[in-house]
Amino acid sequence: MSEVPMTRYKSLKHMPSTRLLGTGTPMCAGCGGLGALHEIYDILGEKTVFVNAAGCMTLMSVYPFTPFRGSWLYTAMASAPAGAQGIRDALDILIEKKRISKAEDLQVVVLTGDGSAYGMGLSATSGTMERDLDYLYICYDNEGYGNTGQQFSAATPHAAKTSTSMGPRGFSGFKKDLFAIWAAHKPAYVATVIGSEPVDLARKIEKAMQMKGPRMIIALSPCPTGWDYDPKETVEIGKLAVKTGVWPLKEYINGEIIHTKIPRQRQPVEEYLKLQGRFKHLFEPQRNETLISKLQNKIDTYWENIES
């Protein structure tokens, strides 16, 4: 896109100070996903209906409690985007047939974890993109099946220890490139965000809200429980994910991929790794230079391609 729309969110001081998302949710203390969600919700506003899939955030609303000032529907692990399809279509029909006024319309927002987004729900997501469904998808990516105790998922990074990759080398697979998979569908918008970069996040949500069609957001969500670190480190780890180049902040619009924040002096990846218990085996009892440099090389290769 040649013309970047003007943003209300020039810096932190321009960020909303309202807090739409209610307190009292059962999410873990220091949840990076909840952090990203409340930032997103403040931008989106309450005229939204969240369509949720099985994951940590299923428990956001446990009878009779809900943190949402807007609406919510729990579906199932594989089909939240299909639920969004049903609601979007029904609202369109009701407005077209003049059974409700335009003022009653809602933004339809899918909210799933990485387990659903990267795996079981991918087919349903692909379907909505091929049908050009007008909706927003938010994946809170904590890199594992968090709600069941952090087993590895298709979003788990190489070498991470999870409850199903407890061995000395951790997870043998590699994190799936969901951004590329989504972008290959040529939807209206794809972006990566993280709660620790609220201005970047706000601008992207703001931009997405001005568009029609499928708008897809992946929020890396540092997870004190699953990644094994002190909850107070959530924002610091998030910032390091960006500074070390582990989590590139980028967006896809009109066939182009734009990096919204390029870490010019990238910090070594181990600065990010060593804060997390899930990578402890890379440093103790002795340093696993092979694995650490393997991870560093992957990041370097990625950014060399971007910077060149």
Added chain:
Amino acid sequence: MTRQLLTGNGAAAWGARLAATDYIPAFPITPQTEIIEALANWIDYGEMDTRMVTMESEHSMITAAGAAAATGVRVFSATSSQGLLYAMEMLYTVAGWRAPFVLTNVSRGLAAPITLESDHNDIVAARDSGFLQLHCSTCQEVLDNTLIAFRLAEDKRVRLPVIVNLDGFYLSFTREPVELPEASAAKEYVGEYDPENIQFRASAPVSQAVAVLGGSPYSYFRYETHLAVQNGLTVFNEVADEFAEKFGRQYKTVEAYRMEDAELAFVMMGSFSTKAMEAVDKLRDSGWAIGLCRPRMLRPFPIKQFQEMLSHIKGIAVIDQNISMGMGGVLHTELMAAMYGQPDAPVISSFIGGLGGRDITMEEFFEMANTARNAVEQGQAPSPRLLYSENELREMRKLQSIAKVERDELGQSSGENSGGNTHE
């Protein structure tokens, strides 16, 4: 009203059209596909003011159907067999949402081995989901019951999805004369869908289908759904009476055919039950006091209606076009549960037939009546019987020999391992 020739699939499509359906999420599967083809055509040519979306699976299809119903529009969808099973998780889920809509299921046997032809194992698998079930035996019933199903689903006392079931091939692809109600009369009968407060609106936020922790609130919600399904019996009678008044065709939760002074009865559901009617006529011609009792509703299960209808009957032949592995016929089991402990309970003989579309011949109906009569005389039901002939097994042996099942192993009744694979 005009009378015209329609297939069962055509009748189902007409039902959705006459009910002024707003939304149809769809996915193709044999033998249901003609329904969505007909609807898609009508929509394309402006004959229906409906939005249709082809989803990427039945699981998504039922999710979208439930979500749209929970947003406040009238929804129809259709599937069959493997599709119904693929959607199984969502059948339970959307029923729990209390999302009313109508789903046509065109019954087809389940894999493996995969087949295209009809039996009821797909629909009985959905038995406990919270969907109400109406079973049809003619194309006319398919159309009429689709209209009735919308009333049933959307009634305040029910507010649950309803499956209208018809058999693949024997109804889906078979044309019969069907009386088509006037569009205006049908619309008047079905009325407007009132979603009440279960809907998504900007001015009235709602969190639908939230989680529960603890068995107590869970028990409450689940049992309320059960009670709503049970209300279906009363509501069905009301809306069916209203239908009869308007259109002249009366439907019951359990249909009786020549049951007045019957001593014996066939009990079966689906399109083959018209063959049972034919058998009843022929048996009556030969002096038998026999009738047919056909449940239209499998869920809610019309226990009282069965008890009333069958209490004076001496012997029953239940014919199941399904098989619960390790138990037998599902209708048999349920009927036994309904009749056990009743004074003068009939002797109930169980037959499993028509699996995968296998024909049930007139002679077999006669023989089943005979078996049921003998059971009454002996005061004891025989072992459940699969309708399967010596000749069929002979034909099977021929197929097996092509499949290189070793001939000398055929007919061996032990599962002893003869030391690995002896096949060519």
Added chain:
Amino acid sequence: MYRIRFHGRGGQGMKTASRILGTALFLEGYEIQDAPRYGAERRGAPIFAYVRADKKTINERGIITRPDLIIVADDSLIPVPAAGVLAGIVEHTVLLINSDESEQTWQHRLNIRNKIITLPVETEDRAELRFIGATCTGAASRLLGIISLASLEQAIKDELAELGPQIIDKNIHKAKQAYEKVAPNENCVSQGSEITAGKYLPPDWIDLPFEAAHISAPNVWASATSMKVNTGVWRTLRPIIDYERCNKCWWVCSTFCPDSAITVDESGQPHIDYDHCKGCMICVAQCPPHAIETISEQEAAAQDKLKEEETTS
């Protein structure tokens, strides 16, 4: 009740034919039931359709075991066991066959005494029998003797509405022609008697024995058993290789044959397996020196017969 069965090949319009007859009977005030039966096979494969008609509600369903009238759109199907043309034939069953052979020939060949009416074949390529459905229903209407020309015409208009007036007119013309042609046999089809509960042959039910999974799983423990299925019967046209023109190329015909029905011998010469060739004619279209000819199956059969006679004499 009238029980009528149509036999033809996939693509010959048997479903439409059965629907035209069903509609015509319905217009005459009959309760009817019509349905096609298809399996996994496709164009060219034997299929059948059925029509029931009665003055009262029809409760019978599914396959017709004792037909009153059997209509055969393609006589090459009669010797094919899989087509089941003669299944359930009883004394009063009438056969209407689209064939150049005479009634007597068929009676002799099938060793039956049933009434047989034949309609001459109009085109050599059976796949081109575009109006066979109309012809068959036209004749069947007269044989039943309960369908007026007006109802027949209306039924064709109803069932072919989407095809436009030109095709409808052509079909009506063909149906009328056949209707007139069989006039001498008007009303020769009668309704069969019904079986009674007083006298019936009890089914030979058996108790299915347990058989272990190594027998009873739906598995085929052998390779390429599909070769036992003679898909050659689907063929209405036959490709014939002219070996004088065949230049033994890089077996283009064999490579492109979708059914693996053309093998190449050691000398590089291709051979067509007529037991399995479905008659798609890709080989004819692709042969670089145009060395593969097309002839109709009817003609090919006649030639085969001639050769046979030559060798025996």
